[in-house]
Amino acid sequence: MKISIARMIANLAARGRAHANRFAWWSWWFPTAATVNADRFQSDSDPYPDHWKQFPRPWPAGQAVESEALKSAVTALPEQWRRVAVLRDVEGRSPAEVSAATGLTAAQQRDVLNRARELLREDVGRRLERGGLET
Amino acid sequence: MITSVAAAPRTLARRLLPLQIGVGLQGLILWVPIEKLFMTEIGFDAASVGAMAAAYAAVVPLLEVPSGILADRWSRSWIMILGCVALMASSLLGGLSHSVIAYVIAAMVLGVYFAFSSGTVDSVVYDTVVEETGSNELYETWIGRTRAVESAAFVLSALAGGVLAQYTSARFTYFATVPLIGLAIIGFLRFHEPRLHKAAERVRLRSHIALTFRTMITFRVVLCALLLVAAGGLLSQAIFEFGPLWLVALAAPAVLYGPYWATLVSTLGVAGLVIGKLHLERRLIVAVLIMVSLVTALLLTWTRSLPVVVTAQVVLALVLAIIGIHASRLLHDAVPSSIRAGVSSGAGTLTWMLFLPFSLVFGWVAQENSIYWSGFMLAGAVVVVGALLVISVRAGRAVAPVEVAATAKQEAVEVAQAAEQLACKQLVELVADYLDDALSPEIRARFEEHLTGCDGCTTYLKQTRQIIGELNDLSTGRGNVQAPPRESTDQ
Numbered sequence: 001m002k003i004s005i006a007r008m009i010a011n012l013a014a015r016g017r018a019h020a021n022r023f024a025w026w027s028w029w030f031p032t033a034a035t036v037n038a039d040r041f042q043s044d045s046d047p048y049p050d051h052w053k054q055f056p057r058p059w060p061a062g063q064a065v066e067s068e069a070l071k072s073a074v075t076a077l078p079e080q081w082r083r084v085a086v087l088r089d090v091e092g093r094s095p096a097e098v099s100a101a102t103g104l105t106a107a108q109q110r111d112v113l114n115r116a117r118e119l120l121r122e123d124v125g126r127r128l129e130r131g132g133l134e135t
Numbered sequence: 136m137i138t139s140v141a142a143a144p145r146t147l148a149r150r151l152l153p154l155q156i157g158v159g160l161q162g163l164i165l166w167v168p169i170e171k172l173f174m175t176e177i178g179f180d181a182a183s184v185g186a187m188a189a190a191y192a193a194v195v196p197l198l199e200v201p202s203g204i205l206a207d208r209w210s211r212s213w214i215m216i217l218g219c220v221a222l223m224a225s226s227l228l229g230g231l232s233h234s235v236i237a238y239v240i241a242a243m244v245l246g247v248y249f250a251f252s253s254g255t256v257d258s259v260v261y262d263t264v265v266e267e268t269g270s271n272e273l274y275e276t277w278i279g280r281t282r283a284v285e286s287a288a289f290v291l292s293a294l295a296g297g298v299l300a301q302y303t304s305a306r307f308t309y310f311a312t313v314p315l316i317g318l319a320i321i322g323f324l325r326f327h328e329p330r331l332h333k334a335a336e337r338v339r340l341r342s343h344i345a346l347t348f349r350t351m352i353t354f355r356v357v358l359c360a361l362l363l364v365a366a367g368g369l370l371s372q373a374i375f376e377f378g379p380l381w382l383v384a385l386a387a388p389a390v391l392y393g394p395y396w397a398t399l400v401s402t403l404g405v406a407g408l409v410i411g412k413l414h415l416e417r418r419l420i421v422a423v424l425i426m427v428s429l430v431t432a433l434l435l436t437w438t439r440s441l442p443v444v445v446t447a448q449v450v451l452a453l454v455l456a457i458i459g460i461h462a463s464r465l466l467h468d469a470v471p472s473s474i475r476a477g478v479s480s481g482a483g484t485l486t487w488m489l490f491l492p493f494s495l496v497f498g499w500v501a502q503e504n505s506i507y508w509s510g511f512m513l514a515g516a517v518v519v520v521g522a523l524l525v526i527s528v529r530a531g532r533a534v535a536p537v538e539v540a541a542t543a544k545q546e547a548v549e550v551a552q553a554a555e556q557l558a559c560k561q562l563v564e565l566v567a568d569y570l571d572d573a574l575s576p577e578i579r580a581r582f583e584e585h586l587t588g589c590d591g592c593t594t595y596l597k598q599t600r601q602i603i604g605e606l607n608d609l610s611t612g613r614g615n616v617q618a619p620p621r622e623s624t625d626q
Contacts (some may be wrong), residue, residue: 020464035544041560050558055591059598070605078330080146089606095571103145104268106573111544112269114567120602121595 035118037126059128081116084109137202155284162288163315165296166308166397171379183235185498187242188376192491194246211259212328216320218251223316230309262329291396292519297393359527360393360466368486370516371455378448383539384506385441398449406456415461423522428454432517436510477537551578560590
């Protein structure tokens with residue numbers, strides 16, 4: 001019941017505010033949260049909607065990811081994401097352990113992990129490409 | 136839904152607390168209920184009130200784009216603080232002003248505040264929720280709580296402002312507002328801002344508008360719903376902006392403005408509670424709503440009784456809020472999620488674009504004749520809203536609403552369950568679940584089926600695995616990377 005009220009107020013707030021005189025704001029902010037930035041995919045008017053505009057470029061073969069680069073990429077993550085990524089992927093804890101440590105549900109910690117890994121993949125990929133150009 | 140709310144991490148609540156305190160304090164604008172009274176004192180007439188409304192209606196859209204860019208590139212906390220500074224400056228300028236021109240300048244500074252503060256809170260709450268939980272599922276809950284705090288602050292300040300004006304002066308409420316907003320700044324300073332701007336980037340204004348017009352031309356249902364949202368929004372805005380002029384015309388005592396304004400603001404909350412019980416797809420209910428709003432609007436054109444005026448305005452505001460919520464649902468149902476942001480924003484823009492000329496004419500008519508004559512403009516707008524409501528309820532019935540998944544991941548799961556082919560965009564949402572072996576067999580089959588035919592996603596998965604492998608190696612190198620302690624979020 002409380003949740004349905006909260007939802008109603010949320011709905012209302014989102015639109016009601018536009019009616020609330022000068023306490024209105026005129027531009028609405030309903031972003032879509034996606035793991036990979038939406039502009040990496042083709043839009044509805046393109047030939048293959050929701051498929052890659054450009055495939056992720058394969059990384060130069062044989063070049064190892066430098067641990068320094070990876071470390072600084074990890075440090076740049078938002079705190080909660082770093083916490084989950086380190087617990088899961090560096091320390092190798094199980095989803096249940098991570099849930100217990102963070103208060104997130106198993107599904108939530110997986111969502112966080114998915115996003116964190118994507119940020120790392122992008123960050124490291126950028127560094128590798130830059131390195132590849134220099135050598 | 137209930138389970139995920141229960142599982143909301145405590146850190147999220149703690150982290151959003153200073154923001155909510157800031158938003159609440161920012162809502163304590165004491166002069167709002169008696170603004171029209173004060174404006175009359177310093178020489179405003181109905182026409183110049185209309186011009187003032189038009190002036191700030193013009194400032195907000197102009198500044199919205201630069202403020203959005205600043206918020207994304209720089210810092211949202213600081214944008215909100217700048218908004219507070221503009222609000223303080225505007226309150227101070229308003230309190231100091233003795234002429235119409237000075238007050239119009241104060242109103243335009245207030246426009247700066249609206250432009251700066253408007254979408255910012257929403258986007259900050261959104262990013263914080265995503266940052267803490269990895270999904271936007273709890274966004275509605277938290278934005279709802281934030282708005283509830285804000286509405287409570289509006290009601291409180293309405294009551295307090297009226298009382299304060301009665302026992303001191305209208306001018307004093309402007310000065311009393313300044314320190315409260317100053318306290319809000321402290322709240323925003325203490326807020327630990329999300330660092331995650333890239334996950335959900337603000338859609339650009341121009342593309343919003345372009346998208347909206349393209350959609351409007353293509354679908355009649357969307358056009359109807361959009362016009363309904365805009366016309367209903369315009370009418371509500373007109374009541375909030377010009378409603379107090381009736382009280383001024385009837386020489387209502389200052390102390391009445393507080394409760395009056397509080398009741399008017401609270402109709403927005405009441406509408407949210409009532410809407411769940413009403414079936415607006417039923418003809419009878421739609422007819423009753425339209426009749427009620429028409430009668431109340433006409434009452435405003437001829438009654439000279441203060442209680443009747445107040446009641447009529449409150450009822451009209453309530454009905455319009457109900458119609459507004461319903462209309463935006465129609466609009467949301469009629470467009471796919473990918474362009475919803477654009478269309479919603481377009482509706483907001485359209486409201487302001489309509490409001491600007493409407494307020495000029497409204498003020499002019501009230502000036503040339505009387506405020507009661509302007510009431511006919513409200514009645515006219517009610518007729519338009521009623522007609523649009525009937526048309527869009529009819530048109531909406533013919534169209535099955537586009538089912539909306541709350542999160543990108545849910546969407547991916549739904550597509551896969553419907554035994555459709557996964558697109559790359561959906562596959563990337565499921566990678567962690569795939570690697571954890573948390574997908575159901577059917578969805579896993581779709582996932583793998585897509586992988587066999589898609590080089591892009593194969594590369595993507597390979598790189599993700601490589602990252603995981605490298606992360607794993609960090610620990611053997613006596614990793615310097617450690618999980619941050621849980622409670623370090625707030626400084």
